Amino acid sequence: xxxxxxxxxxxxxxxxxxxxxxxxxxxxxxxxxxxxxxxxxxxxxxxxxxxxxxxxxxxxxxxxxxxxxxxxxxxxxxxxxxxxxxxxxxxxxxxxxxxxxxxxxxxxxxxxxxxxxxxxxxxxxxxxxxxxxxxxxxxxxxxxxxxxxxxxxxxxxxxxxxxxxxxxxxxxxxxxxxxxxxxxxxxxxxxxxxxxxxxxxxxxxxxxxxxxxxxxxxxxxxxxxxxxxxxxxxxxxxxxxxxxxxxxxxxxxxxxxxxx
Amino acid sequence: xxxxxxxxxxxxxxxxxxxxxxxxxxxxxxxxxxxxxxxxxxxxxxxxxxxxxxxxxxxxxxxxxxxxxxxxxxxxxxxxxxxxxxxxxxxxxxxxxxxxxxxxxxxxxxxxxxxxxxxxxxxxxxxxxxxxxxxxxxxxxxxxxxxxxxxxxxxxxxxxxxxxxxxxxxxxxxxxxxxxxxxxxxxxxxxxxxxxxxxxxxxxxxxxxxxxxxxxxxxxxxxxxxxxxxxxxxxxxxxxxxxxxxxxxxxxxxxxxxxxxxxxxxxxxxxxxxxxxxxxxxxxxxxxxxxxxxxxxxxxxxxxxxxxxxxxxxxxxxxxxxxxxxx
Numbered sequence: 001x002x003x004x005x006x007x008x009x010x011x012x013x014x015x016x017x018x019x020x021x022x023x024x025x026x027x028x029x030x031x032x033x034x035x036x037x038x039x040x041x042x043x044x045x046x047x048x049x050x051x052x053x054x055x056x057x058x059x060x061x062x063x064x065x066x067x068x069x070x071x072x073x074x075x076x077x078x079x080x081x082x083x084x085x086x087x088x089x090x091x092x093x094x095x096x097x098x099x100x101x102x103x104x105x106x107x108x109x110x111x112x113x114x115x116x117x118x119x120x121x122x123x124x125x126x127x128x129x130x131x132x133x134x135x136x137x138x139x140x141x142x143x144x145x146x147x148x149x150x151x152x153x154x155x156x157x158x159x160x161x162x163x164x165x166x167x168x169x170x171x172x173x174x175x176x177x178x179x180x181x182x183x184x185x186x187x188x189x190x191x192x193x194x195x196x197x198x199x200x201x202x203x204x205x206x207x208x209x210x211x212x213x214x215x216x217x218x219x220x221x222x223x224x225x226x227x228x229x230x231x232x233x234x235x236x237x238x239x240x241x242x243x244x245x246x247x248x249x250x251x252x253x254x255x256x257x258x259x260x
Numbered sequence: 261x262x263x264x265x266x267x268x269x270x271x272x273x274x275x276x277x278x279x280x281x282x283x284x285x286x287x288x289x290x291x292x293x294x295x296x297x298x299x300x301x302x303x304x305x306x307x308x309x310x311x312x313x314x315x316x317x318x319x320x321x322x323x324x325x326x327x328x329x330x331x332x333x334x335x336x337x338x339x340x341x342x343x344x345x346x347x348x349x350x351x352x353x354x355x356x357x358x359x360x361x362x363x364x365x366x367x368x369x370x371x372x373x374x375x376x377x378x379x380x381x382x383x384x385x386x387x388x389x390x391x392x393x394x395x396x397x398x399x400x401x402x403x404x405x406x407x408x409x410x411x412x413x414x415x416x417x418x419x420x421x422x423x424x425x426x427x428x429x430x431x432x433x434x435x436x437x438x439x440x441x442x443x444x445x446x447x448x449x450x451x452x453x454x455x456x457x458x459x460x461x462x463x464x465x466x467x468x469x470x471x472x473x474x475x476x477x478x479x480x481x482x483x484x485x486x487x488x489x490x491x492x493x494x495x496x497x498x499x500x501x502x503x504x505x506x507x508x509x510x511x512x513x514x515x516x517x518x519x520x521x522x523x524x525x526x527x528x529x530x531x532x533x534x535x536x537x538x539x540x541x542x543x544x545x546x547x548x549x550x551x552x553x554x555x556x557x558x559x560x561x562x563x564x565x566x567x568x569x570x571x572x573x574x575x576x577x578x579x580x581x582x583x584x585x586x587x
Binding site: 051053072073074075076077078081082084087089090091092093094097098101102104105107110111156 | 336338464466467473474475477482483527531
């Protein structure tokens with residue numbers, strides 16, 4: 001199978017600092033890839049580079065058979081939707097308007113059409129945002145905002161969804177619902193790449209985990225393969241405890257301060 | 261869509277009402293049967309003093325309010341004004357130079373206007389240059405650049421004003437007060453050649469300003485070529501502010517409170533906000549000017565005094581009433 005993304009030797013340097021360096025990755029349709037790693041490991045930079053929002057200083061990223069740097073923004077937004085963490089909006093757009101902005105890459109006319117409304121409706125329903133639809137985005141809770149942003153990304157009808165810490169502000173029920181929704185999308189052939197700090201969320205849902213450390217890929221594999229205490233110690237710098245539930249789902253426990 | 265049509269219809273109705281009613285008001289008692297007869301005093305006053313003045317106010321107010329809406333969106337800053345980039349200061353400086361060197365003495369408006377447009381144009385080029393040189397120029401950089409350009413222009417103006425003759429210094433003071441005067445129809449035509457296309461471009465690209473008002477990262481993630489859009493926006497907005505300032509002098513407040521009041525009343529969607537700002541901004545300035553030229557007649561108050569005194573309290577009222585509704 002041909003990968004959706006082929007990342008080879010990708011590096012991003014800013015102000016003399018290598019944010020990501022020599023990253024090689026193949027990402028396939030139908031995968032839910034979770035990127036994990038300590039702060040400053042380059043997780044967000046990798047995501048932004050995949051979205052074409054960060055220029056590479058070395059290597060290249062192919063989307064399909066074309067270099068991301070050569071795809072024009074509008075075409076890119078039809079294929080790849082990016083959800084960045086917590087945006088503050090300076091003006092009072094309604095939830096419906098925020099989600100409708102996801103239709104921008106598909107709209108050529110000045111007014112939205114039937115198809116645009118249908119897609120917005122569907123996205124609002126998937127993300128459980130229908131009751132919020134006429135609320136002012138600025139008055140929502142953090143978790144509600146996050147769901148609206150994901151809905152707006154879904155309205156782009158992409159084949160790739162990139163999520164940066166989208167689950168961080170969600171309560172347990174909405175975390176589960178988000179990942180259930182993501183899982184359903186992967187069954188439809190979406191590629192989903194999500195950055196998170198929550199190892200347990202990752203091991204429950206990810207088909208593969210990419211572990212980043214200091215801008216480089218430390219390990220790639222299934223949650224089961226990577227739930228390895230010595231690997232986690234070398235990446236995160238603290239001793240973590242791995243438990244296996246039902247003999248398959250690895251759970252990572254943080255030790256008390258004394259044992260660190 | 262029906263809400264859109266209602267709001268737009270209401271705004272059109274208001275500005276047409278202003279266009280009809282404001283020229284009827286004035287200090288000189290009029291025998292209305294004579295205004296269609298050529299050569300009468302009534303005809304002179306109506307066609308060549310009041311009507312062009314109201315038209316200029318409609319055009320100028322509309323341009324300033326549209327530019328205000330745009331700059332607030334592009335800078336994601338509710339306190340940005342059409343002059344935030346310093347373009348109006350450039351226009352003012354050009355005019356002051358023209359008055360100082362006597363270019364404004366002979367050709368009634370020609371020399372002044374040309375110099376003023378040139379001033380605005382130079383500032384515009386500096387700003388556009390800034391916004392295209394670096395890979396990513398933040399609105400913060402532009403804001404700082406605008407403040408710097410503003411203070412430099414003010415400094416040069418003060419310098420020129422203090423070394424020039426007393427008569428010219430007075431003329432400068434008068435110009436810097438900002439006013440809507442009766443202008444020739446040729447001037448109005450020329451001004452509309454700048455204002456109307458620039459406003460049309462802004463309205464045409466409304467959905468882009470919606471995306472940029474959220475943020476540049478958001479806009480490019482939603483498929484917008486943000487550098488191109490920003491350059492287009494700053495250029496069009498500066499043409500609006502610069503060409504109007506060149507004729508009226510600096511008029512404060514219209515570009516700040518009309519956008520704000522409208523955003524609170526009808527929401528932040530630029531597809532309706534921009535046309536509404538153009539129509540209501542014009543009506544607002546025309547009403548302010550009508551009050552300014554009648555309330556203490558025969559003395560005339562500069563329109564900037566009225567916009568601030570009338571608009572300020574209204575704006576505060578909108579702010580507080582809105583705050584109570586939301587909380």
